[in-house]
Amino acid sequence: MEILTTGIVGLTVASSFLYAVWPLVRPPEDAGSVLPDANGRETREHEIARLLLERDQAYKSIMDIEFDRQMGKLSDEDFAQMMEGARARALEVLRKLEARGVEEGAVPVRIDEREAGLAAEQFAAGAEAAGEEDEEEESTEDSLDARLEEEILAYRKVKPAEGAPKPAPRPAAKPRAASAARFCPSCGAKAGESHNFCAACGFKLK
Amino acid sequence: MLFIELGSYGITAAFVLAIFSVIASVWGGLSRRADFILAGRNAAMAVFGLVTAASVALLWLLLARDYRVEYVAGHVDNQLNAFYRFSAFWGGQEGSLLLWVLLLCIFSFTVIVQNRDRNQVLMPYVTATLMVTALFFLTVLAFITPPFATLPTPPPDGKGLNPLLQDWGMVIHPPNLYLGFVGFAVPFAFCIGALVSGKLDTDWITSTRRWTLFAWFFLGIGILLGGAWAYKELGWGGYWAWDPVENASLMPWLTGTAFLHSVMIQEKRGMLKVWNVSLIIMTYALTIFGTFLTRSGIISSVHAFASSSFGWAFLAYLAIALAVSFGLVIWRLPLLRSEHEMESFFSREASFLLNNVVLVGMTFAVFWGTIFPVVSEAVKGIKVTVGPPFFNQVNVPIAILLIFLAGASPLLAWRRTSGKQFQKSFVYPSVVAAGGLATLLLFGVTHVFAVLAIALSIFSVATIWLEYYRGVSARVRHQGENAWTAFWELTMRNKRRFGGYIVHLGMAILFIGIAASSAYQQVGEVRLRPGESFSMNGIRLRYEGLRETRNPQYTSAFAKLAVYQGGRRLGDIEPEKRLYFTPPQPTTEAGIRRGFASDIYAVFAEAGEDGATFRFMINPLLNWVWMGGIIFTLGSLICFFPERWGRRRRALPSAYGSEGDYRAPDKSPTPAAAE
Numbered sequence: 001m002e003i004l005t006t007g008i009v010g011l012t013v014a015s016s017f018l019y020a021v022w023p024l025v026r027p028p029e030d031a032g033s034v035l036p037d038a039n040g041r042e043t044r045e046h047e048i049a050r051l052l053l054e055r056d057q058a059y060k061s062i063m064d065i066e067f068d069r070q071m072g073k074l075s076d077e078d079f080a081q082m083m084e085g086a087r088a089r090a091l092e093v094l095r096k097l098e099a100r101g102v103e104e105g106a107v108p109v110r111i112d113e114r115e116a117g118l119a120a121e122q123f124a125a126g127a128e129a130a131g132e133e134d135e136e137e138e139s140t141e142d143s144l145d146a147r148l149e150e151e152i153l154a155y156r157k158v159k160p161a162e163g164a165p166k167p168a169p170r171p172a173a174k175p176r177a178a179s180a181a182r183f184c185p186s187c188g189a190k191a192g193e194s195h196n197f198c199a200a201c202g203f204k205l206k
Numbered sequence: 207m208l209f210i211e212l213g214s215y216g217i218t219a220a221f222v223l224a225i226f227s228v229i230a231s232v233w234g235g236l237s238r239r240a241d242f243i244l245a246g247r248n249a250a251m252a253v254f255g256l257v258t259a260a261s262v263a264l265l266w267l268l269l270a271r272d273y274r275v276e277y278v279a280g281h282v283d284n285q286l287n288a289f290y291r292f293s294a295f296w297g298g299q300e301g302s303l304l305l306w307v308l309l310l311c312i313f314s315f316t317v318i319v320q321n322r323d324r325n326q327v328l329m330p331y332v333t334a335t336l337m338v339t340a341l342f343f344l345t346v347l348a349f350i351t352p353p354f355a356t357l358p359t360p361p362p363d364g365k366g367l368n369p370l371l372q373d374w375g376m377v378i379h380p381p382n383l384y385l386g387f388v389g390f391a392v393p394f395a396f397c398i399g400a401l402v403s404g405k406l407d408t409d410w411i412t413s414t415r416r417w418t419l420f421a422w423f424f425l426g427i428g429i430l431l432g433g434a435w436a437y438k439e440l441g442w443g444g445y446w447a448w449d450p451v452e453n454a455s456l457m458p459w460l461t462g463t464a465f466l467h468s469v470m471i472q473e474k475r476g477m478l479k480v481w482n483v484s485l486i487i488m489t490y491a492l493t494i495f496g497t498f499l500t501r502s503g504i505i506s507s508v509h510a511f512a513s514s515s516f517g518w519a520f521l522a523y524l525a526i527a528l529a530v531s532f533g534l535v536i537w538r539l540p541l542l543r544s545e546h547e548m549e550s551f552f553s554r555e556a557s558f559l560l561n562n563v564v565l566v567g568m569t570f571a572v573f574w575g576t577i578f579p580v581v582s583e584a585v586k587g588i589k590v591t592v593g594p595p596f597f598n599q600v601n602v603p604i605a606i607l608l609i610f611l612a613g614a615s616p617l618l619a620w621r622r623t624s625g626k627q628f629q630k631s632f633v634y635p636s637v638v639a640a641g642g643l644a645t646l647l648l649f650g651v652t653h654v655f656a657v658l659a660i661a662l663s664i665f666s667v668a669t670i671w672l673e674y675y676r677g678v679s680a681r682v683r684h685q686g687e688n689a690w691t692a693f694w695e696l697t698m699r700n701k702r703r704f705g706g707y708i709v710h711l712g713m714a715i716l717f718i719g720i721a722a723s724s725a726y727q728q729v730g731e732v733r734l735r736p737g738e739s740f741s742m743n744g745i746r747l748r749y750e751g752l753r754e755t756r757n758p759q760y761t762s763a764f765a766k767l768a769v770y771q772g773g774r775r776l777g778d779i780e781p782e783k784r785l786y787f788t789p790p791q792p793t794t795e796a797g798i799r800r801g802f803a804s805d806i807y808a809v810f811a812e813a814g815e816d817g818a819t820f821r822f823m824i825n826p827l828l829n830w831v832w833m834g835g836i837i838f839t840l841g842s843l844i845c846f847f848p849e850r851w852g853r854r855r856r857a858l859p860s861a862y863g864s865e866g867d868y869r870a871p872d873k874s875p876t877p878a879a880a881e
Contacts, residue, residue: 004208005208005211006211008208008212009208009211009215009216012215012256012259013215013216013256016219016223016252016255016256017219019248019251019252020245020249021226021245021248022245022248023240023244024241024242024245027240027241028240028241028244049324050409057473061474064620065620067677067700068620070676070680070683071673071676071677071680072627073619073623073627073631074619074627075624075626078619078624
């Protein structure tokens with residue numbers, strides 16, 4: 001009986017210790033899931049997950065502002081100003097996502113962090129298999145804008161009713177043949193023709 | 207012997223592994239070594255396994271009444287049923303500390319699994335911080351109060367569980383509080399992770415939002431259950447006595463409430479970063495301090511169920527934790543700068559900030575009142591007791607301000623609210639509140655604080671109603687839904703905001719209950735012979751006689767009282783007096799007739815040849831306290847649910863392509879994933 005007790009207790013304790021030191025004995029081959037990249041930043045996969053989360057939060061804050069206006073808490077002037085800032089932030093995130101190869105509609109908008117993380121993983125796995133193709137960045141600001149509009153609408157499940165007021169007091173994205181290049185004088189980022197503020201740094205353009 | 211050995215060696219091994227986990231995680235994080243990070247993580251998992259094994263062992267020994275173990279002999283006896291033998295796990299010192307570590311290990315395990323491939327910059331330090339906390343409690347368990355200490359000669363019978371703890375409320379109240387106390391370790395650990403790694407964006411907040419809510423919710427429920435228990439079992443007719451241990455649970459709840467509000471400002475506006483990290487550090491420190499107050503016996507309290515002399519260990523740990531945490535904050539100050547300035551006093555963030563200041567002020571007042579006896583003893587050599595009058599005097603006005611803020615802030619928009627908008631929003635709730643005020647005065651309610659508290663609670667309820675009204679009508683207007691659908695969708699789509707409003711509603715109702723029951727409680731003490739009656743406030747109570755029962759654990763005497771109102775018999779109440787055998791101790795079970803408007807409360811003090819002595823109380827609106835608690839629970843649950851739950855599926859307009867519900871894109875493989 002004594003031996004059995006000693007055996008069970010000994011085994012439990014020993015296996016716990018072994019489990020703990022095992023990674024030192026057999027170092028993991030793929031460190032990607034626990035280590036940041038060489039510059040101390042996140043790995044691509046994690047960065048995309050975070051950006052997707054940021055995107056959803058940015059949409060949520062745009063919706064909040066709209067909602068505050070619908071509830072009569074914001075004057076038109078305040079609304080316009082806050083909306084401009086929030087949209088700039090959302091565009092910024094979308095731009096970063098695009099630069100990392102997340103195409104339009106690749107990952108549906110969800111306001112749930114875990115799911116966003118999962119979706120990003122799926123995406124990252126798929127993208128790697130398909131061969132990195134995030135070199136070209138030729139989409140214009142306007143298409144980004146249109147995409148934002150569309151994704152927000154899809155998220156809100158709102159019918160674009162005939163008489164419904166446009167979410168933002170700005171003209172809808174219009175297709176442009178040649179993108180007349182326009183740059184922000186403050187930070188140098190490319191800016192859309194119709195933009196009142198720089199989407200990257202918020203500098204007033206008009 | 208198996209379980210005793212398993213338990214004691216398990217704790218010692220867990221102690222060693224916790225040290226290993228801390229060192230490996232920190233070293234792995236700093237030197238960017240994946241093998242060390244993984245080793246630290248595995249060690250934390252192993253600690254979880256060992257602590258679980260030790261807890262199962264203790265539970266088994268309690269259920270098996272193995273009196274060789276000192277803790278078992280001290281907390282159960284032959285008569286105690288399995289349910290209370292189970293709850294004896296946290297009925298004493300060693301067991302409750304083991305429960306602390308067990309919960310912490312379960313949470314650490316969950317956090318590690320949740321973040322196995324997320325937050326990799328923060329995780330090594332999160333693991334380390336959680337394991338440092340575990341390490342402290344394991345040190346106490348391994349070297350100061352070992353739960354598996356054995357007796358040289360096992361006694362034939364145990365000493366039994368404190369009779370006051372033999373109540374279902376006491377079975378669920380302590381684990382609830384512990385869930386809250388321990389839960390705050392998770393956001394704290396992420397905060398430390400963010401400070402050490404320098405990744406001080408909102409990730410540590412968004413990753414732990416649910417954890418914070420979880421801890422805060424259980425702490426709140428624990429406090430309420432404690433109140434419900436005190437009301438029924440302690441027999442003085444109230445639910446809150448500003449007892450040091452009650453205060454110990456209230457303080458982290460207050461700072462946690464402040465934290466829940468102020469993180470929203472950081473998420474939305476990138477402000478108050480230093481404040482937020484400080485708040486969570488304070489909350490964590492207060493949970494440790496609370497455990498210390500309960501466990502050290504330094505301050506006399508009704509909760510002195512388990513007291514000992516190892517308080518110094520807690521204080522030392524607390525001092526180190528505070529010094530290290532705030533040292534990190536100071537080191538990282540340059541990274542904690544605000545991204546925006548406060549733009550207007552009439553803004554949501556300004557009102558949240560004010561609410562924070564008020565909550566922290568209240569915490570400080572409670573803290574000061576709680577430790578003052580100790581301080582005065584140390585300084586002047588006289589132990590001064592600080593009683594409820596002090597706490598009420600200080601906290602009632604603060605609480606009233608808080609109710610006002612809870613009502614006012616939803617009316618303000620982020621960043622700024624123009625004067626016109628502000629007036630427009632305020633008129634309606636103010637009119638309603640003024641109406642309530644007039645009604646109260648008309649009915650002769652003149653207690654200043656009660657009137658103010660109730661009127662402002664009405665104000666608060668009116669703003670919530672207004673918010674709902676505006677939201678619902680906006681949806682009806684823009685989405686063409688009917689009012690009920692709009693109501694449901696509104697709540698489900700803005701769970702955090704409207705869940706929060708429901709919590710506020712619960713708090714307002716709770717405050718009304720507290721105000722009315724404490725300002726207008728009626729008390730009468732009387733000696734009655736069988737057949738005699740006593741009248742108070744239109745209620746007549748007739749003493750009908752005594753009934754005695756006996757069971758293996760205690761004898762009890764029931765006094766039967768018939769309740770009449772205006773000549774009509776409403777029913778009976780039976781206050782009870784119990785005498786336990788082991789340990790010999792009397793307890794009271796109040797007889798309560800609960801009602802919407804007031805509770806009739808009777809305590810049976812003693813009985814003799816010439817009749818029995820009773821204390822009667824009429825507690826107006828007391829049930830509103832519990833009602834408020836239920837609404838509070840509901841609101842918290844709504845906040846807690848994932849954002850997408852409970853939303854109605856609806857076909858997308860054809861402009862967006864598909865016929866199916868809006869989730870259709872999720873189900874079909876994404877273009878990238880399909881390849």
